[in-house]
Amino acid sequence: MSTDIQRLNQRLVSAQPSATYRIIDRVAERRAQGAKIISLCAGEPDFDTPGHVREAAIHAIEHGHTRYTQVAGVRSLREAVAAKFRRENGLDVSWQDTLVCNGGKQVIYNALAATLNEGDQVIVPAPYWVSYPEMVQLCGGQARIVTCDAGTGFKLTPTALAAAITPQTRWLILNSPSNPTGAVYSEPELRALAAVLLNHPHVLILADDIYEHLIFDDQVFYTLAQVEPRLASRTLTMNGVSKAYAMTGWRIGFATGPRWLLEAMEKLQGQQTSGASSVSQQAALAALEGPKDFIRQSRAAFQGRRDLMVELLNDTPGLECVSPAGAFYAFASCAGLIGRTSPAGRTLHTDEDVAHALLDEADVAVVHGSAFGLGPYIRIAYALDDGSLRQACKAIRAFCTAVR
CATH class of the missing domain: 3.40.640.10 (Type I PLP-dependent aspartate aminotransferase-like (Major domain))
Known part of the structure; x- marks a missing residue:
């Protein structure tokens, strides 16, 4: 087929695909291969619609x-x-x-x-x-x-x-x-x-x-x-x-x-x-x-999850996280991991390297902060139940502890 036929709008060519959805696609690929991934990358509540x-x-x-x-x-x-x-x-x-x-x-x-x-x-x-x-x-x-x-x-x-x-x-x-x-x-x-x-x-x-x-x-x-x-x-x-x-x-x-x-x-x-x-x-x-009970209940649940995540992340070597005032994301600095080597031998040059290593080696999906315009950070969506969040943080901590 002629390459001229395939010519696209230049603004579209210059645009970057959503980093969040790229990670979500990678999660889907890993799961299709049989991996059990805990995804902390999607920006949506895990509750059912009222x-x-x-x-x-x-x-x-x-x-x-x-x-x-x-x-x-x-x-x-x-x-x-x-x-x-x-x-x-x-x-x-x-x-x-x-x-x-x-x-x-x-x-x-x-x-x-x-x-x-x-x-x-x-x-x-x-x-x-x-x-x-x-x-x-x-x-x-x-x-x-x-x-x-x-x-x-x-x-x-x-x-x-x-x-x-x-x-x-x-x-x-x-x-x-x-x-x-x-x-x-x-x-x-x-x-x-x-x-x-x-x-x-x-x-x-x-x-x-x-x-x-x-x-x-x-x-x-x-x-x-x-x-x-x-x-x-x-x-x-x-x-x-x-x-x-x-x-x-x-x-x-x-x-x-x-x-x-x-x-x-x-x-x-x-x-x-x-x-x-x-x-x-x-x-x-x-x-x-309609009634607003759902808003109050979900807010209370997310605040509890925030407190849990901030505590567990700050107890993890190489990570540091301030307590967010709203939404359902923890934006954790991973500066302590940059320049070091992952358990599988990957050099962690950037926060994107950290995010990919966590997915490949710890089966936890997060999004690198540089995709949001500031690194070295990772964005962690705590829109999951407490058990899954604890399991994810345990895997993240094990990964970070083994970084050398």
Whole structure:
């Protein structure tokens, strides 16, 4: 076949595949070969979707909610989304100020694709979710990575933000609680960032709040447009049901923001995927309007798992882990292993080497921190039962103890 026929979009060629899914694919290969792998790499709760949500989906199927919906989502769900933003985030919005998408990832992609032109820059604090920079470049923009190390709690500072903004800056992406570090921005920290942003009216803000309800130690969650209402006219606040209600496979994300932006995103979605699954929308409606016991129970379970993981990881030679304030990830430094040799004789030059060695030699799957923009770290998702987490940490400790 002619190589010219196989020519691809150059932005796609330049993009990197998701490091998380590459590890997941390797786990599948190892399991197909008979290996018993404990996977700590997937970013999804291990709990079942709440019963009343599942029942709502069954009811939707049985009562004919199986057809196309409006591109922006059915009105009942958009009203529930608006009520959620008013009730939980203090945002004065109506249902017309909302948009429902096929997962939170599509919210972000639609926003970037609808607004970025060649030469536009997007400030992405690192560590970052692996898809942010790739989405930016796929949409024709340039990711301006700002490293936020352990010295700042893996959080963007006002000084670093001010230094990163240029006349070409189009967006700032702010994720709290953070994937991969679990870092949470406090109200004073958000106010300090807002003070910088108020001086730069050309910058849009994307607040990725998808882990909002997974916040520990009785902390209160704040989002940027709530803390500084003067930024609401240029802030897209996105969320979804995937993490809070264990609904990753249902693919429902949503957002609120300025109507000109939502209308552009809706226009794009109308030519791309159309509306989200009608059945999933009914399930999401039940989640948002139903009881919240599941959120409290899952938060308590994840906080207990966090405490267990941090204790066990810090008791492991070569690893060091600060306690995350939210989400369900431990971002552990593996600097003590770099330059050394694994039990099977592999030289551990990088955190990616560490991650691959743990999978091949300890049967534990983690994701290397450099994929999130900061090494040498490993991201460990503690979205498994306590027994599996203890078994995984035992295997990690045995591996690290044998490193020479």
